[in-house]
Each structure stands twice: as C-alpha cells, then as structure tokens.
Amino acid sequence: MRSGGLKVLWRRIMQKKKEAVLIETKDLAHEYGRRDENGDVTGIVRAIDGISLTVRAGDFVTVLGANGSGKSTFARHLNALLHPTEGVVYVDGIDTSEEEMTLAVRQTAGMVFQNPDNQIISNVVEEDVAFGPENMGVPSLEIKKRVAESLAQVGMQKYRHHSPNHLSGGQKQRIAIAGIMAMHPKCIVLDEATAMLDPAGRRQVLETLHRLNREEGITILLITHYMEEAAEADAVYVLKQGKIALAGRPETVFGESDKIKDCGLALPDVSRIVQKLNNAGLPIDKRILTPEKLTEALGRLAAE
Amino acid sequence: MIRDITIGQYYAADSPIHRLDARVKIVVTLVYMVSLFTFQDFAGYAAAILFFGIVLALSKVPFSYIMRGLKPVLFILLLTGMLNLFWTPGKEIFAWGVVAVTWEGIRKMIYITLRLALLILGASIMTFTTTPNQLTAGLERLLRPLKIFRVPVHEVAMMMSIALRFIPILVEETDRIMKAQAARGADFESGNAFQRMKSMLPVLVPLFVSAIRRAGELALAMDSRCYHGGEGRTKMYPLRYRGRDIFGYLCCLVYIAALAVTVRISPF
Numbered sequence: 072m073r074s075g076g077l078k079v080l081w082r083r084i085m086q087k088k089k090e091a092v093l094i095e096t097k098d099l100a101h102e103y104g105r106r107d108e109n110g111d112v113t114g115i116v117r118a119i120d121g122i123s124l125t126v127r128a129g130d131f132v133t134v135l136g137a138n139g140s141g142k143s144t145f146a147r148h149l150n151a152l153l154h155p156t157e158g159v160v161y162v163d164g165i166d167t168s169e170e171e172m173t174l175a176v177r178q179t180a181g182m183v184f185q186n187p188d189n190q191i192i193s194n195v196v197e198e199d200v201a202f203g204p205e206n207m208g209v210p211s212l213e214i215k216k217r218v219a220e221s222l223a224q225v226g227m228q229k230y231r232h233h234s235p236n237h238l239s240g241g242q243k244q245r246i247a248i249a250g251i252m253a254m255h256p257k258c259i260v261l262d263e264a265t266a267m268l269d270p271a272g273r274r275q276v277l278e279t280l281h282r283l284n285r286e287e288g289i290t291i292l293l294i295t296h297y298m299e300e301a302a303e304a305d306a307v308y309v310l311k312q313g314k315i316a317l318a319g320r321p322e323t324v325f326g327e328s329d330k331i332k333d334c335g336l337a338l339p340d341v342s343r344i345v346q347k348l349n350n351a352g353l354p355i356d357k358r359i360l361t362p363e364k365l366t367e368a369l370g371r372l373a374a375e
Numbered sequence: 376m377i378r379d380i381t382i383g384q385y386y387a388a389d390s391p392i393h394r395l396d397a398r399v400k401i402v403v404t405l406v407y408m409v410s411l412f413t414f415q416d417f418a419g420y421a422a423a424i425l426f427f428g429i430v431l432a433l434s435k436v437p438f439s440y441i442m443r444g445l446k447p448v449l450f451i452l453l454l455t456g457m458l459n460l461f462w463t464p465g466k467e468i469f470a471w472g473v474v475a476v477t478w479e480g481i482r483k484m485i486y487i488t489l490r491l492a493l494l495i496l497g498a499s500i501m502t503f504t505t506t507p508n509q510l511t512a513g514l515e516r517l518l519r520p521l522k523i524f525r526v527p528v529h530e531v532a533m534m535m536s537i538a539l540r541f542i543p544i545l546v547e548e549t550d551r552i553m554k555a556q557a558a559r560g561a562d563f564e565s566g567n568a569f570q571r572m573k574s575m576l577p578v579l580v581p582l583f584v585s586a587i588r589r590a591g592e593l594a595l596a597m598d599s600r601c602y603h604g605g606e607g608r609t610k611m612y613p614l615r616y617r618g619r620d621i622f623g624y625l626c627c628l629v630y631i632a633a634l635a636v637t638v639r640i641s642p643f
Contacts, residue, residue: 150599174601182599189589190596194385194540198508201611206601214611232387236543250600 093258093290094126094149094180098158100313101144118144120313121158126292126306128257131284133301133321134294136310137335142294145310146262149292150182163257178207180292181251185263187235187243196238196246197222197231203254214253221252224287225279241272245279252283258290259283265295273297298325299339302360309334322358341365384543386503392434393504396616397513399623404501406627410634411490411497418637420489426630427493427500436503444499445492452488460484507536512614515605529605541589548585552578 099122104112119141126132136142147153148160151167160167163179181203184190193199197218204214222228225245235243244264251259261280265273277300283289293300301307307324309317311334317324325331325342332338338346341362348355355368392400411423431441445452465479502510511532518528553563556577563574 147595152595152599174603177599177601182596184592184596184599186589186592188544189592192537192540192593192597193506193508195387195506195508198506198611202597202602203600205609205611206603208607208609211609211611211613214609218611234385234387254601 091128092125092161093128093130093163094292095124095161096148096158097123099123099145099148099155099160100157101141101148101153102156118313119148119310122310122313122315123158124308124315124318126258126290128290129284129288130305131281131291131303132293132306132308133304134292134308134310135296135298135301135334135336136294137296139312140310140334141313142296142310143262144313146182146260146292146294149180149258149260151176152182174207178254179256180258180260181254181256183244183247183251183259183261183264185266187240187247187267190247191235191243191250194234194236196227196233196235199235199246200250200253203250207254217253217255218249221249224252224283225249239272240268241275244268244272244276248276248279248283252287252289256289258292260292260294262294263296264293265297265300273300296336298331298336298342301325302339309336311335321360325360326357328357384502384539385506386436386440388435388504390433390435390504391619392430392500394619395504395623396614396620397505397509398517398614398616399620400501400505401510401513401517403623403627404497406631407497408494410631411493414634414638415486416638419634420486422630422634422637423493424489427496430500434500434504436500441496441499441503444495448491448495452491455491456484456488459487502539507539509612509614510539511536512610512612516614529608533605537593541586544589545582545586549578549582552581 099119100117101119103116103118105114105116107113122145134142134145144153148155148167149162151162151173154168162176165172165176165179167173167176191199192202200218200221201214204217209217218231219228222231225248227242227245227249230238230242230246235246238246247264248259259280265276268276280291280293281303284291293304295301301321301324304321307317307319307321308315309324309331316334317327317330325338328338328342328346339360341360342357345355345357345359345365349357353372355365355372359365359368407423407426414420414423431438460476460480460483461474463477463480463483464475465477468476468478468481470476505513514535515528515532518526518532522528553561557563561574561577563571563578565571566574
C-alpha cells in the first residue's frame with residue numbers, strides 16, 4: 072500500500088518533470104548588418120523573425136529548414152553564442168542575454184556543430200571529451216569518471232586513447248556528443264551535425280541521440296534539413312525565411328506535402344511513395360513514415 | 376610526400392617514456408638539444424646517439440616511424456652537408472676549381488648532418504610520447520614565472536596545442552586542393568624551383584581561406600564548451616612529480632656527466 076503510494080507519487084514527479092519547459096523562445100528575432108567592403112553597414116538581414124516555441128524537458132524536437140531559413144542562427148541563440156535583437160530566449164529558466172549566466176546556459180544546453188574536425192580540440196579522444204568539464208573546473212577524479220561514462224554512453228569507450236584523425240565522421244560526431252555529455256547538460260542542440268556524414272554515420276549519430284533521449288532523459292533539439300531525421304521526433308518545426316511555417320507531430324507535418332515543398336525541403340522516400348499511391352487512387356494514410364508501416368498498410372489493403 | 380609530415384604528432388603507446396611527466400620531457404629535450412652544440416668530436420656524438428637510442432627503445436616508437444620525421448627536412452640536411460663537405464679548408468683529397476674535398480670537410484659534413492638530425496629526432500620523440508594537452512600543461516607550468524611580466528602563458532600554450540592538432544587536417548586539405556587543381560590541369564611537378572613555387576600560390580590561397588574559416592568555427596565550438604581562458608580551469612591529469620620523474624631527471628644528469636667525461640678523455 073505504502074510503496075504503491077510512493078510509486079504513484081514518483082510517477083507524478085516524473086510526469087511533472089517531463090512537462091517542465093526547458094527551452095522557451097518568445098518572438099525571437101535576429102538581425103545581421105550586411106556590410107560592404109569598407110565594413111559600413113549597407114543593409115539589414117532579418118535572419119530569424121518572430122520565432123516562439125517551447126521545448127519540454129525530455130522531448131526529442133526536430134527543427135527543419137532549407138539553406139538560409141535561419142535554423143543555424145536560431146541554434147546559436149540557444150547556446151548564448153548570439154543574443155536576440157528582439158524577443159527573449161529562456162534556457163532552463165535563464166534569460167540567455169544575461170551575460171553573467173552565459174556559462175550556465177552553455178552547460179545546460181550543449182551544442183554539437185556541423186564539421187566534426189572543427190570542434191575537436193585534442194589529438195586524443197579522452198582529452199577532447201575532458202575539455203568541457205576542465206573548463207567548468209570539475210575536480211580531476213570526477214572528470215575521469217565523467218569521461219569514461221560519456222564515452223560509454225555513445226559507445227566509443229574502445230577509442231578512448233585513439234587519435235580522432237583516424238576515426239570516421241560518424242565516430243567523430245559521437246566523440247563530440249560525448250564531449251557535451253561530459254558537461255552533464257540537460258539538453259543537446261545539434262546544428263546540422265549530420266550534414267557532413269555518410270548514411271552509415273548519420274544512422275550511428277541518430278541512434279545515439281535517440282538512446283540518450285530515451286535512457287538518460289536528455290532533451291534533444293536536432294536541427295537539420297533531412298526530413299527523414301524528423302520521423303521519430305516528438306515535435307517538428309519547419310522554418311522558412313526565419314519564421315515557423317509548420318509545426319506539430321511528424322505525422323501531421325509530413326502530411327502537408329505542398330507546404331513542405333514550398334519550404335524548400337524534400338519529402339522522405341516513404342512519404343513520396345504514399346503520396347503517389349494516393350494519387351493513383353489507393354487510400355493509404357498520409358501520415359505513414361516508415362517502410363515497415365507502409366508494408367503493413369499495403370498488406371491490409373491487399374487483404375481487403 | 377606531403378602526408379609524410381609527422382612532426383608534432385602523438386604516437387599512442389604505453390611506455391615508461393610516455394608515462395613521464397611532460398615537464399621532465401620538455402626540460403630533458405631542451406638540455407639534450409643544447410648539449411648537441413657542446414662537442415665537436417666522435418665520443419660526444421657516440422654518447423648523444425646512445426642516449427637517444429636508449430630513449431627511443433624505451434618509448435616503443437618504431438624506428439621507421441620516427442625516421443619518417445626526417446623526410447621533410449632531407450633537403451636541408453643534404454644542403455648543409457654538401458656545403459660543409461666542399462667549403463671546409465684543410466688537407467685536400469682532391470680540388471676542383473673553387474671547391475675542394477678535405478678530410479676535415481668529410482668529418483664536418485658527417486657531424487653537422489648528425490647534429491641536425493639528432494635535433495629534430497630529439498624534439499620529435501618528445502611530441503611522439505606526449506599528448507598535446509600534456510605538452511600544453513607542461514609548458515604552461517614551466518613558463519608560469521613569466522606571468523609576472525604579463526606574458527599570456529596559458530593562451531600561448533593553448534595556441535600551440537591547437538596548432539599541433541590541426542597539422543594533419545591542414546596537410547590533408549593541402550593534398551585535396553592540390554589534387555583538385557591537378558585534375559583541372561595544374562602542374563606542380565615541372566619547371567624550375569621558382570616556377571614550382573609560383574604554382575603553389577593557387578594552393579595556398581584556398582588553404583588560408585579554409586584555415587581562417589576553421590579557426591572561426593573552432594572558436595565557436597570552444598566557446599560553447601564553456602572555454603573562458605585559463606582562469607578556474609582544472610585538468611583531468613594534473614601534473615604531479617612522481618618517483619619516475621626524479622629518475623628521469625637523474626638519467627639526464629648522468630648523460631651530461633658522461634658527455635663531459637667522454638669529451639675530456641676523447642683522443643679525437
């Protein structure tokens with residue numbers, strides 16, 4: 072009875088935690104000055120324009136957008152690398168424009184960048200993973216523990232003493248993720264971290280992210296232009312010219328094929344097939360995203 | 376050829392030399408390099424080569440691997456060797472216009488090339504057995520007194536370690552740019568030295584552009600991982616002298632003593 076009560080209480084606490092808002096932006100806008108050769112401002116580019124969204128703790132959120140849609144600019148606000156021209160960004164309740172809180176923001180929401188080579192700072196994997204905690208002033212013994220833990224979390228413990236130069240792109244990105252995990256963040260923001268990888272590397276990174284999300288409860292904000300990476304997300308936002316053009320669960324967003332094309336994105340293969348089948352007169356649910364679900368639906372249709 | 380550059384690279388292994396404190400390795404390497412200039416005779420070189428050989432054997436770095444480090448400087452080695460061979464006055468073996476080969480010249484050629492080679496090999500065995508971060512930490516600690524004179528010790532050490540990290544990446548990039556331009560008809564092989572240097576210009580411009588872009592991205596990545604200078608930074612492996620490090624210093628002293636003795640009693 073008593074332990075049952077505790078269990079219910081625990082579940083309620085976890086539920087609350089899950090509902091807690093981790094990232095919140097309100098009417099976020101950012102302007103870059105366009106400069107001529109002499110460095111004089113000649114015009115203003117509004118890279119992002121009035122983005123309001125919330126990410127709950129523990130969610131896996133994908134932000135989609137074509138080149139120039141403002142998705143990288145948006146990502147940099149979450150890490151206090153850029154400050155808003157208008158609006159506010161809260162990361163775990165902290166206003167990112169408060170300068171003395173910058174380090175706390177960066178520790179809460181770690182960031183993985185596009186080019187794996189340009190974010191690894193050491194010739195030895197474990198030293199690179201230790202870089203974040205070293206900067207934070209974590210005691211030596213604790214750093215060693217965290218390095219071992221986070222390398223295990225991304226499945227790279229075998230390479231602890233290796234040089235990153237001989238690793239594949241996917242492995243390098245997993246090292247970069249381990250480097251963020253060692254800082255014990257609540258959230259990882261990935262700014263096109265899969266864009267330079269081959270399909271195998273992309274799969275490795277995505278699997279790692281989903282596992283961290285599931286098992287460690289890390290909130291993931293994946294910024295990409297590959298739509299298929301959004302298939303398993305809890306929520307999807309599509310950016311177009313600095314504004315949110317579409318938002319919702321992946322099934323609903325993927326159903327809006329015209330709008331998606333309008334945003335400069337390509338539908339995943341499965342969605343394209345579903346659409347063509349529909350055009351040909353076969354009634355298949357437009358929200359189907361995976362090959363397995365599609366075969367199932369086709370089988371059911373054939374049985375009828 | 377360009378991939379042969381091994382200067383400043385780390386060779387992962389578990390050896391007594393790898394385990395030594397970075398400060399020991401830096402100090403001993405410096406002492407060793409200076410010591411190479413203190414003698415002019417056979418016995419001195421024998422002692423220096425012996426010391427290097429022992430360290431190399433202990434370090435488990437393969438002989439062929441460390442010798443590759445000499446390849447990029449082969450030209451300089453040959454040139455200085457030749458100059459010494461032909462322009463040293465002494466007992467002539469044969470003369471040929473202004474140049475003359477002398478016994479002294481031959482001896483000097485061998486010694487000078489050996490000295491240069493040992494200088495480079497000595498430095499590379501340090502970088503082969505010390506990770507860049509350890510090297511940075513060691514340098515930072517050794518140079519700490521300079522902080523009184525407002526020398527940005529941490530920043531300099533950090534810059535050095537990042538430079539080491541990016542050597543292989545930039546080498547690869549150079550290779551790629553050269554291949555891309557060769558595919559479009561660029562010619563890096565023919566012509567005299569001046570023409571060949573000129574043909575490298577279209578390689579250097581994109582290389583610099585990309586290096587600057589990389590630097591920008593790296594700075595962002597370091598920022599986002601809470602880097603804010605040396606203030607309040609801790610280390611995963613803090614430097615602490617142990618018994619073996621004292622032993623390392625002692626070995627270095629023994630080498631110096633041996634050198635002093637051999638140089639004094641040497642008959643050559």
